[in-house]
Amino acid sequence: MTSIASAMPRAAILGGPAAISAPQGEANRWPLITEEDEAAVLDVLRSGELSIHPVVNELEADYRAWLGSKHAIAHNNGTSALHGAMHAVGIGPGDEVIVPSATWWASVMPIVHCGGVPVFAESERDSLGLDPASIEERITDRTKAIVVVHLFGMPSKMNEIMAIARRHDLKVIEDASHAHGANYHGSPIGTIGDVAVFSMQANKLCPSAEGGMLLTDDDGIAERVIRYGHYERLLGMTTSPNRRFAATGYGLKSRMSPLSAAVARVQLRHLKARNAVRNRNCIRVSRELLTLGLQPFLAPAGSERVYFEFLISCPEGTTGVPVEVFAKALQAEGALVGAPRYPLLHQQPMFTEGTWAEIARIPSPTKVYDPMDLPATIAGNATLLKLPTFPQAGDDLLDQYVQAFRKVLHHSAELPRDTA
Ligand SMILES: Cc1ncc(COP(=O)(O)O)c(C=O)c1O
Numbered sequence: 001m002t003s004i005a006s007a008m009p010r011a012a013i014l015g016g017p018a019a020i021s022a023p024q025g026e027a028n029r030w031p032l033i034t035e036e037d038e039a040a041v042l043d044v045l046r047s048g049e050l051s052i053h054p055v056v057n058e059l060e061a062d063y064r065a066w067l068g069s070k071h072a073i074a075h076n077n078g079t080s081a082l083h084g085a086m087h088a089v090g091i092g093p094g095d096e097v098i099v100p101s102a103t104w105w106a107s108v109m110p111i112v113h114c115g116g117v118p119v120f121a122e123s124e125r126d127s128l129g130l131d132p133a134s135i136e137e138r139i140t141d142r143t144k145a146i147v148v149v150h151l152f153g154m155p156s157k158m159n160e161i162m163a164i165a166r167r168h169d170l171k172v173i174e175d176a177s178h179a180h181g182a183n184y185h186g187s188p189i190g191t192i193g194d195v196a197v198f199s200m201q202a203n204k205l206c207p208s209a210e211g212g213m214l215l216t217d218d219d220g221i222a223e224r225v226i227r228y229g230h231y232e233r234l235l236g237m238t239t240s241p242n243r244r245f246a247a248t249g250y251g252l253k254s255r256m257s258p259l260s261a262a263v264a265r266v267q268l269r270h271l272k273a274r275n276a277v278r279n280r281n282c283i284r285v286s287r288e289l290l291t292l293g294l295q296p297f298l299a300p301a302g303s304e305r306v307y308f309e310f311l312i313s314c315p316e317g318t319t320g321v322p323v324e325v326f327a328k329a330l331q332a333e334g335a336l337v338g339a340p341r342y343p344l345l346h347q348q349p350m351f352t353e354g355t356w357a358e359i360a361r362i363p364s365p366t367k368v369y370d371p372m373d374l375p376a377t378i379a380g381n382a383t384l385l386k387l388p389t390f391p392q393a394g395d396d397l398l399d400q401y402v403q404a405f406r407k408v409l410h411h412s413a414e415l416p417r418d419t420a
Contacts, residue, residue, distance in 0.1 A: 011411040013332035019404035020334030020397070027393035028336065031207040031267070032274065040262040052232065053258035059265050060213070066268070067188050069196075069215040071222035073230065074256035078177045078199025080229060081212035083110035084254060085195045086145075088216075088224035089171040091116040094362070095144035098170075100130050101346040101377055103149040106199075107175045108345055112360045116144070117367050120346040123377045125313070128297060129156025131376070136164055145171040150179035150189050153205070153306035154297050158184050158192045173197070177212075178308035180205040181275045185302045195221050200264050205278075205308050206271050208264035211256050229254030274391065278307040281390035281398055286312070288402040292409055293318045295383075310387040311340055313380070320412040323383055324419040329411075330385075333404035340384045347371040 010016025044055055056074050063072035075081035091097060093115035099108045101120040108118045122134035128151040135146060146165055148156045165172045172193035176182075180198055182189040190196040195218065198204075200211035216222055226233050227242045231249025234242055286296030295313035299305035319326045323339070330337045346369050350356050357365035372378075390398060408415070 008407060008410045011329055011332070011407050011415070012334070013329045013408075013416065014411060014414055016407070018332065018334045019407055020400040022394070022397040022400055024334075024336060024388070024393075024397065027390060027397050028388040030389075030391050031202055032270070032391065033263075034266075037263050037266045040266050041259055044258045044262045050258060052255075053261070055258045055265065056256050056261040059256075059261040059268070062265060062268055063198075063213050063215060067191050067215060069191055070217040070219070071215065073214045073222065073225050074261060075197075075212035075214060075229070075254045076256050076260075077210050078175075078197055078201060078212035079106040079110065080252070080254040081197040081199075081214040082106055082173070082175065083113060083252070084225040084228050085173050085197055085214055085216075085221075086110045086114045086116070087228045087250075088221040089145050089173060089194060091144055093360075094142060096138075096140060096142045097145045097147060098130070098135050098138050098143060099147045099345075100149050100151070101344045101374055102128070102342060102381055103151060103175070103345065104177070104342055105345060105348075105350075106177075107147050107149050109350075109359075111147070112356045115360050115362070117142075117360070117362070117365075118345075118351075118356070119143070119367075120369070120374060122374050123151070123380065124157070125376065125380045126297070126300070127157055128152060128154050128311075128380075130161065132157055132160035132164060135161065139164075139168050139170075143168065143170060145173060147173045147175055148193060149175040149177075150182060152297070152309040152311055153178045153182055154299065155179065155182050155184040155189055155303045155305060158187075162192060171195075177201075177204060179306060180308075181271055182306045183304040190215055194218060195225075200260070200267075203308075205275060205306055206264065206267045208260040208267060209257070211260040211264050228252055275306050278389050278391050279305075281393050282307040282310045282387075284395075285310075285387070285390070285398050285401055289405060292405055294405070307389045309340075310389045311384050312387065313383045314385050315383045319409060321415055321417070322419075323385055325415050325417055326408065326412070327385055328419050329408040329415050330404055333407065335401055335404045336388050338386050340381065340386050344374070344377060344381060346373060 060072040174193035174196035176190040177199035195216040200208040229252040234246035351369035
């Protein structure tokens with residue numbers, strides 16, 4: 001009888017046939033733009049109203065109806081929406097804000113532009129979000145807020161984090177840029193903190209031609225967001241004392257282009273169905289990889305995650321090789337895998353060289369950032385491997401990916417260690 005071991009073809013990197021032959025272009029294409037998007041954009045274009053157009057308010061109404069939030073304020077991108085959120089919760093000179101290091105810079109840099117001090121805390125190995133215990137350790141009498149990032153579409157531990165925030169009177173900003181459609185214990189992601197932001201940049205789950213949406217139930221936050229970057233709305237706020245700033249606003253201009261809003265409205269209508277395909281495909285692959293001893297980030301009980309990105313953890317203890325060696329062998333099989341895109345922020349020159357303090361206008365900063373800080377985050381990040389999210393893939397491609405992992409794991413002791 002042929003044993004499974006001898007039936008396993010050789011790894012491609014060792015001269016065997018590549019496991020993946022199914023076409024990948026269409027299977028992984030994103031964003032998905034159809035005639036519906038084109039028609040929506042043309043409508044706006046032909047209206048001649050390219051700056052202020054009701055489609056932006058319609059998009060805001062869509063978000064409010066979808067998430068049940070009291071206020072939805074469209075922005076030109078997620079970064080400016082986060083900046084508005086940080087200002088509106090009251091981050092000012094010297095205020096500390098607890099943030100993850102494993103995120104895109106826009107979750108953190110607006111703090112600095114408000115004069116605040118980012119305080120990096122550990123991310124968890126399982127949820128990829130902020131570790132509640134690490135948050136608690138970093139709270140001081142200067143702490144003002146926490147930025148939670150639902151990284152790659154995985155909900156952070158909001159029950160624990162909100163309890164800490166309420167105990168210490170801190171504001172919670174949800175950066176939900178990766179998590180359109182995710183759910184946490186019955187609450188949609190983006191409705192749990194004091195204010196939330198979704199990016200609609202073109203890679204995102206609900207993309208547009210750049211855009212961001214800020215959501216809050218808090219009237220004061222909404223009004224300060226408008227005052228900060230939406231001067232054109234102030235005249236309409238007839239009973240607000242902020243109306244007197246209509247001629248200047250607070251100096252920023254953050255409104256969304258109607259052309260982007262037109263795309264975003266169409267994309268939002270398809271979000272649920274498109275998320276369902278990614279989820280089905282990524283979960284199918286994840287379950288198989290779990291049986292091989294790898295660690296996909298399946299949603300924990302009570303959460304529904306989405307797949308902005310599909311990361312798995314491949315510890316050397318399981319694979320027998322460093323993740324770069326593992327990735328190179330998978331690439332030889334035809335797999336579109338690689339290291340995660342985000343370098344850890346606390347290791348970047350912006351922080352290690354003190355440039356952040358110049359931007360924050362803090363002349364003699366007491367905060368020093370050590371690139372070796374956050375050992376759990378560093379160790380976890382070093383095991384991550386990024387796969388495609390398979391937004392339109394069929395089972396043949398998914399099965400070939402799993403077979404590529406099987407082969408490479410089977411031959412891991414023979415893999416060349418040279419990753420140059
Ligand atoms: C976690 C996170 N937050 C915020 C942003 C900023 O969004 P935008 O690119 O729309 O400015 C991004 C964008 O990639 C992101 O990944």
